[in-house]
Each structure stands twice: as C-alpha cells, then as structure tokens.
Amino acid sequence: MTGKELAKKDVAKKEPAPKGSTARDKRVLIISHGHPTFSLGGAEVASYNLFNGIHDLPGWESFYLARVGPPVNRHKDSALMSLRQKEREILYYANDYDHFRCSNKNLPGLRQDFVRYVVDLQPDVINFHHFLGLGVETIFALKQALPRVPIVVTFHEYLSICHHHGQMVKTSRNTLCYKSSPAECTNCFPHIPESQFFKREAFLKTFLEMADYYISPSEFLIDRYVEWGLPREKFRMIENGLTVEDIVPPRPLPKAGRRNRFGFFGQVTEFKGLHVLVEAVSRVSEKDWGDDSALMIFGGNLERQPEAFQKKFNELTEKAGNRVRFYGSYRSSELPSLMKDVDWLIIPSIWWENSPVVIQEAFLHGRPIIASNIGGMAEKVTHNVDGLHFRNASVEDLVDRLTDVLRTPDLWDRLRARIKRPIDRRECARRHSEVFDALLAGKASEETSARAVSAQGTQVLDRAVAQPL
Structure with a gap:
C-alpha cells in the first residue's frame, strides 16, 4: 500500500464534518522514534498518550508515525507498514542511521516513503517526539515539502548535546557532565577530534533551528538546551500526560505490617x-x-x-x-x-x-x-x-x-x-493545542502579511509602469 493510500485510509475513518460545514478538524501528526508495542520507553509512552489525548479533543484529530527497525522485517516494496496497529497509526522502517550525527544515511528512501506519506496526509501541525533512528534531516525534509506547516520538536533527553547516549555523563567512571563543549566531548571520546564535535554541533543546530517551537517536560532540560544555544522564547514546559484507568489503592497491610x-x-x-x-x-x-x-x-x-x-x-x-x-x-x-x-x-x-x-x-x-x-x-x-x-x-x-x-x-x-495528582493525557493535549493554535494563528498572520506586501508591491509596480519617469 502506498503512502497516499495509507494516508487516505486513515483520514477516511474520521467521522465526517457536520452537514453544510466545509471545515475539517485540525490534524496533528505525532512522530516518534518507536512505537510502545515494540519499544517501551518513557518517550514512546508519552508521545503515544499525547496522540490519543489530542484525538479526544473536539476539533482535532491526530495521527501517529513511529520508526521501527530490526528485529521487525521491512516490507519489500515500501518502508511504510501497519502490522495491524490501530487506526491512524503507521510504522516507518528505518535502519541506516549515523549515531554520531543523528543522521539518516538513506535520504532517497526518506523522500520516497516518509515524506510522501506526510504530504499525502496534509497535517496542520507536525510534532516530533524524537528523531533517533529517523535522522535530524527529517525536519528539513518536511519543512521543505510543507513550508507552511508548523513543526514542533519535543525533547526527552540530551542526545543533541551529548554523544554519550544523550546522558550528559562522563565515559570515565560515569560522573556527571555539567556542560558540553568540543574539548569536553573529546575527553570522553579521545578517538574523535574536537573538530568533529564542533561540526556535529553545527550540523544538529542547523536542522533544529528550522523547527518553529520546542516543548520539554521539564524546566531543567530547557535550561540545558538554552545554554547549548537554542532560543528560550521558543520553549514551553508541558508535563507528560497519563492515560488514566484504574487507580490502585494502597497495599493492604497485615497487622503490625510496615510500608517496606x-x-x-x-x-x-x-x-x-x-x-x-x-x-x-x-x-x-x-x-x-x-x-x-x-x-x-x-x-x-x-x-x-x-x-x-x-x-x-x-x-x-x-x-x-x-x-x-x-x-x-x-x-x-x-x-x-x-x-x-x-x-x-x-x-x-x-x-x-x-x-x-x-x-x-x-x-x-x-x-x-x-x-x-x-x-x-x-x-x-x-x-x-x-x-x-x-x-x-x-x-x-x-x-x-x-x-x-x-x-x-x-x-x-x-x-x-501531599502527592498532587498528575495531569492526564487530555489536559496534556489541551496545553499542546494552545501551542499549536498559536503557531497556526502566527502562520496565518504571516501569510496575510505576505499577501498584503505582495499586493502592495504589485500596485507600486503597476503605477511605476503606468507613469514612467
């Protein structure tokens, strides 16, 4: 099944707009480096909860595109597959990745399937929850293909800053690292010269700065990325939301039992x-x-x-x-x-x-x-x-x-x-929707201004032609 067919299949399952209405729900595409079915990490769970929370909001619909790799086998004709995932969920097989540069080495394949699916889906907002395994070039590829669509990057750790698995921990004795620099990074990886770390940082910033906005679940992480060089005004802290089902009561204690x-x-x-x-x-x-x-x-x-x-x-x-x-x-x-x-x-x-x-x-x-x-x-x-x-x-x-x-x-x-109840996925989605709406409004204002400037320029040109010097 092609990317266009998969996109149409997912979109078609959404209930139609009310009779006489020409508006459709705003579409958010959540992109993750893994699907919770195959990779049970905090970022995967957080992104999947947000995906479901957004779809619960009136006026919004969400789609989930997750990277998958070995031991899952790639389809012969396409890197896109569903593997019986739920509606609006698509897997993208990617396994040609440069871990040092966080880079996708198969750019033709990226354009052939990944970009084509997203273009056919026509999302209003794209929210990356990681580019691990996908490559940071995916931001540029989608910005180039859909220049008017806001792109939001959610950070879950420090991978862009730190080559040591994004942990900000020294390779010798696993002591904490307080600030990255080409010199400090070379101390951790003596076989990699400082010049390569300098190029790595410039390479990653080039693509990350193409994003319209950043979200982090903690203020601490925001401080780290701002110190690294990303603009603070493009950040907002939004806590991860949970899918709330049954709440477990305290463990029953035997007589004279302890909380141990x-x-x-x-x-x-x-x-x-x-x-x-x-x-x-x-x-x-x-x-x-x-x-x-x-x-x-x-x-x-x-x-x-x-x-x-x-x-x-x-x-x-x-x-x-x-x-x-x-x-x-x-x-x-x-x-x-x-x-x-x-x-x-x-x-x-x-x-x-x-x-x-x-x-x-x-x-x-x-x-x-x-x-x-x-x-x-x-x-x-x-x-x-x-x-x-x-x-x-x-x-x-x-x-x-x-x-x-x-x-x-x-x-x-x-x-x-004294424990405060954490936010659920719906509240988390609502806070994200505020960011998305602001970005969409800003894009609309930019387009209106651009059209006004273009129209004004055309009028000036017309007058100049009609009244030559």
Whole structure:
C-alpha cells in the first residue's frame, strides 16, 4: 500500500464534518522514534498518550508515525507498514542511521516513503517526539515539502548535546557532565577530534533551528538546551500526560505490617543506577530490613548491556540474596497491577533524567518516591513533601534514606497525603493545542502579511509602469 493510500485510509475513518460545514478538524501528526508495542520507553509512552489525548479533543484529530527497525522485517516494496496497529497509526522502517550525527544515511528512501506519506496526509501541525533512528534531516525534509506547516520538536533527553547516549555523563567512571563543549566531548571520546564535535554541533543546530517551537517536560532540560544555544522564547514546559484507568489503592497491610516494599520500574541499564540501589539494599542492617522487606525489580534489557555491567549487576544481586526479587520486563498496561504490591518507588538514576513517566505513574497511584537529587528527578519530586532525595550515585546516602523509611512508620502516610495528582493525557493535549493554535494563528498572520506586501508591491509596480519617469 502506498503512502497516499495509507494516508487516505486513515483520514477516511474520521467521522465526517457536520452537514453544510466545509471545515475539517485540525490534524496533528505525532512522530516518534518507536512505537510502545515494540519499544517501551518513557518517550514512546508519552508521545503515544499525547496522540490519543489530542484525538479526544473536539476539533482535532491526530495521527501517529513511529520508526521501527530490526528485529521487525521491512516490507519489500515500501518502508511504510501497519502490522495491524490501530487506526491512524503507521510504522516507518528505518535502519541506516549515523549515531554520531543523528543522521539518516538513506535520504532517497526518506523522500520516497516518509515524506510522501506526510504530504499525502496534509497535517496542520507536525510534532516530533524524537528523531533517533529517523535522522535530524527529517525536519528539513518536511519543512521543505510543507513550508507552511508548523513543526514542533519535543525533547526527552540530551542526545543533541551529548554523544554519550544523550546522558550528559562522563565515559570515565560515569560522573556527571555539567556542560558540553568540543574539548569536553573529546575527553570522553579521545578517538574523535574536537573538530568533529564542533561540526556535529553545527550540523544538529542547523536542522533544529528550522523547527518553529520546542516543548520539554521539564524546566531543567530547557535550561540545558538554552545554554547549548537554542532560543528560550521558543520553549514551553508541558508535563507528560497519563492515560488514566484504574487507580490502585494502597497495599493492604497485615497487622503490625510496615510500608517496606520498594519497587523499581524501568530499563536495567547502568545509567538507571540499579547497581547503586541493589548494593544499598544489601547494606541495610538486618535489624532494620527484617524478614518482610523486599526490593521488587520490574525491568528488562539486561542482556543488551555491556558485559562488564551485566557481571557487576549479577554479582550484586547474588550478594543481596532474597532481599531482591527480579520480575523481568513488563508492558505499560500491566503497571497498575504490578504497582499494587509496591509501597515506595525508587528512581536511582545516575544521569540527569528529564521527566521520567514513571514519576507521574507512581504519583497517580499514590506511591511516594525515593529519587536521586539531580535533574528532572529533583524538579518533579520534592524532598520531604511527596518523596525523598538521596545524593546522586551515593550508596551510603541511599542506605540512610531506606533506613529512615523503615524506622519511621508514619512517613509514608505523611508523604502520600501531599502527592498532587498528575495531569492526564487530555489536559496534556489541551496545553499542546494552545501551542499549536498559536503557531497556526502566527502562520496565518504571516501569510496575510505576505499577501498584503505582495499586493502592495504589485500596485507600486503597476503605477511605476503606468507613469514612467
């Protein structure tokens, strides 16, 4: 099926406008680097929730275009496919990507399928939630094909700023990086000269500056990108919205029971700090931990991590013994049922984070959080209000926080009572629609001014021709 046929198929399923009306709903195309069906990351979940939230708003309809790659196989004749996704959802196969430049090396294929689909869809607004795997050139390609359509880029981490997986963490000992520069980046990657990092930064800024607006789920990330060189006036902070279904009540406690079930939800990577958490759990005293406390780990992808980290993590887990229970990966829809057995959520990330969706999910279900005191975690979790902070990457400080929790019976209730309910996907979509409407109004004003200037110029030219000097 061609891009035009896929676009027509999706658009045709929207209910028709009222009789006698010539207006159609405004169309927003959400572009993601992955679909939650195949890639369960925070950015994928956030973009998918927004996609559904926008379609819930009157006067709007949304479409979702997500990149897919191996192990999914490409269709023979087209990089576009549906794979039985829901209406208005299309997958685009891309697997020729330059990670250093965040660049798509298959530009003819990009124009052939990706751009053609978007042009046939004729969106009113395009919202990128990532260009990982797609290439930053996609911004230029769509701006060139649809120059009047506003393009919004939503940032979820620091990939444009930092070549180290966008973590802003030094490659040596994984210490925090406070500011990127060609010189600092070369220290992390000695085999790449400073000149290449300078060119990388200029290359990425060239395309990012083509976007009409930027959105970030945290003020911290905005500060980082402004410091890097993007204009602050083009940014707005909008928190990620959740798809709210059943809210899980507190875990029923046995008589004289304690709030001593700790949960970790996320990818098992070194940057997520799970090694810090497991070691801290193993070092809490027997008297405080007791026989009924437990750390419950819900996460996957350990097998994809560097061998050294796998070895270190397995050794720490073995040392912790029955204090740690590893449940493997989970799907987003399973989280409420898993949360019912958890009292506290722990986010021990050793990188800055931006706005982990799991924070909103924990708050939705009334679970206080113990988190690293840096970046978006420190911004979203307020110490001694709705959670606790511990010093980033400090096993000793996390041991102290766990001990405080286990020794203070009423702490959980006090923190839970101050948790504010996070916004849902509809409110998140409404805030985005304000940005989209403002951009559309601005574009309309620009076109009106351009037409007026053009008409005025034509009149002046006509007069000059009629009354030559």
